[in-house]
Amino acid sequence: SNGVPDAKNLRVKLVLLGDSGVGKSCIVLRFVRGQFDPTSKVTIGASFLSQTIALQDSTTVKFEIWDTAGQERYAALAPLYYRGAAVAVIVYDITSPESFNKAQYWVKELQKHGSPDIVLALVGNKADLHENREVPVQDGMDYAEKNGMFFIETSAKTADNINQLFEGFTSLFY
Numbered sequence: 740s741n742g743v744p745d746a747k748n749l750r751v752k753l754v755l756l757g758d759s760g761v762g763k764s765c766i767v768l769r770f771v772r773g774q775f776d777p778t779s780k781v782t783i784g785a786s787f788l789s790q791t792i793a794l795q796d797s798t799t800v801k802f803e804i805w806d807t808a809g810q811e812r813y814a815a816l817a818p819l820y821y822r823g824a825a826v827a828v829i830v831y832d833i834t835s836p837e838s839f840n841k842a843q844y845w846v847k848e849l850q851k852h853g854s855p856d857i858v859l860a861l862v863g864n865k866a867d868l869h870e871n872r873e874v875p876v877q878d879g880m881d882y883a884e885k886n887g888m889f890f891i892e893t894s895a896k897t898a899d900n901i902n903q904l905f906e907g908f909t910s911l912f913y
C-alpha cells in the first residue's frame with residue numbers, strides 16, 4: 740500500500756429538533772445552499788434535504804437531513820424522524836430562555852426514546868444577536884457537558900460555525 744486510504748462514501752442521517760423559530764431551517768439552508776432567508780416560513784411537518792461534503796482523503800460524507808417542525812402541534816411526529824437517526828441536533832435561540840427549556844425537553848425525550856447510540860448535539864443559534872442574549876454560553880456548555888453532548892453556538896445569519904457544526908460529526912463515522 741502507498742498509505743493512501745481508499746475512498747469511502749459515507750451516509751449520516753441527521754435530525755434537527757427544537758422550538759419553532761429557533762432557526763433550524765435557516766441552519767440547514769445555510770449549510771446546504773449557503774444562503775440566509777430573513778423571511779423563513781415555519782416548517783409544516785418536516786422537510787428533507789441532503790448535502791455531501793468531501794473530506795481530505797477523498798472520503799465523502801452525505802448528510803441526510805430531516806428538518807422537523809417546532810410548532811407544538813407537530814411534536815407527536817418527532818419520533819418518525821429521530822428514529823434511525825445517527826445524529827440529533829437540538830437547537831435553541833440564545834435570546835430565548837424558553838427555547839433553551841424546550842431544548843432540554845428534547846434531550847430528555849431522546850435519552851428516553853431515542854436509539855441508545857444516537858449522537859446528541861446542543862446548538863445555541865442566533866449568536867449574532869449577542870446584545871439580546873438571555874442564555875449565557877456557560878449554561879449551554881454546562882448542560883451539554885452534563886449530558887454528554889456536543890455543544891456549539893452558531894449563526895445561520897452570518898454563517899458563523901455552521902460548517903463547523905456539521906464537519907464536527909464526520910470524524911465519528913469513519
Ligand code: GTP
Nearest residue numbers: 759760761762763764765777779782809865895896
Ligand atoms: P419551525 O420551522 O417553526 O420549527 O422554525 P425554525 O426553527 O425552522 O426557524 P426558521 O429557521 O424558520 O427561523 C425563524 C426566524 O429566525 C426567521 O425569521 C429567521 O430569519 C430567523 N433566524 C434564523 N436563524 C437566525 C440567526 O442565526 N440569526 C438571526 N438574527 N436570525 C435568525
Ligand code: MG
Nearest residue numbers: 763764781782
Ligand atoms: Mg423550520
